[in-house]
Amino acid sequence: MGGRVARATRTRIAVLGVALGVSVVLPATPAAAHNSLTGSDPRDGARLAAAPKRIELRFLATPAPATTKITVTGPADAPATGGAPTFSGNRVSVPFSPGAAGRYVVGYRVASIDGHAVTGEISFTLTTGTSARPPSAGASAPTTAAPAAPTGSGVSATPAADVVPAADRRWDDGGSGWLWALGAMVVLALLGGGLLLYRRTRPR
Template sequence: MFQPASIDKGEASRHVARRGVHDEIAKDIGRSVRIGTRAAFLCVVALLGVAAVQLPASAHAALIGSDPANGAVLEQAPPVSTLRFSDPLDPRFVTVALTDQTGAQVPLARPTVENGTIMQPLPGLAKGGYTLAYRVVSADGHPVSGTVGFSVSVGISSPPPTTASPPPTNVPPNSGHTRPDSTGNALAWWIGGGVLIVVLLAIGAIVIRRLGRSR
């Protein structure tokens, strides 16, 4: 006569035990989620630090000064023109050309490059306007080009002969686009994926352990 009551009590005990196990699983999952959130936050902080370090390294060279200055009017051309850049340059890929006001190219000697400074010897120039064009490649591989214009008010008595200089053979083609820096993006994917895998493995291990105890 008391067997059904015993069965009911046993079933109730198992039900309470299952509820306790489920509650423990929920608590463990909550703890895992909090741990994963903290890990993700630390990951974001680390990525911001990496980005802050890489920004100066990925900056492109820019012209910060020249002699003659752009728009200068000189009685005589200086023996050497100087171009100063914000970052070191690759000496292999430096090209400087000088044209007069008619568009004729003035022959130039090979320039000298020291870090971010180009020293270009100039011949004697007759009276008139001139454009000094440059094309360089910064240390990060990005091509940079521009011009500096100046005028000579007196100059020499006769202009030097104008001959077309041979085109440079060691200057890479100017695509007009910056090569994307994929290092930071790849690092972000690796760190984010690693954090996600660690969180999922932690949650899975806790659930499997709790389910094993409830059997």
């Protein structure tokens, strides 16, 4: 009799243990069906002096490319994603296009096995911004005007080689200046000679 009671008691204890184990395992099943972020590069909250070329997110389950969305925004909500994400197992990486120094936020949206979407974000700080783009090679260089001569300095703004005295210009205009002077002298001589001849031949 005592043996039967002991066996029945042990059976009840075993059944109770199995039921308790099932009750502990079953609530964990839906949680395991949800995807989640397990790590990132850069890590969440990092401060970087040099910008990374890519940003990588690691998930608990393999994300599906069709239902995965990654966004990267910088200061003033400026987009900082340099291209489409690439997938490798449970890792997703996106090219990073840095801008000004400041806080960058990486947002993600992935689907879980049970169909529910999981969203979240990480952030890191870039302490050094990118430099401004250099001007294009086709841009023409600004021209610099020659400085004007100070007023009252006595220096002419016209080059010395181009300055010709007025007296010289008068004789250099095609050689006609000295011809006019010679002609005037001949006319005066003729007039003087004619007047002298007239005085000598007129009756007294």
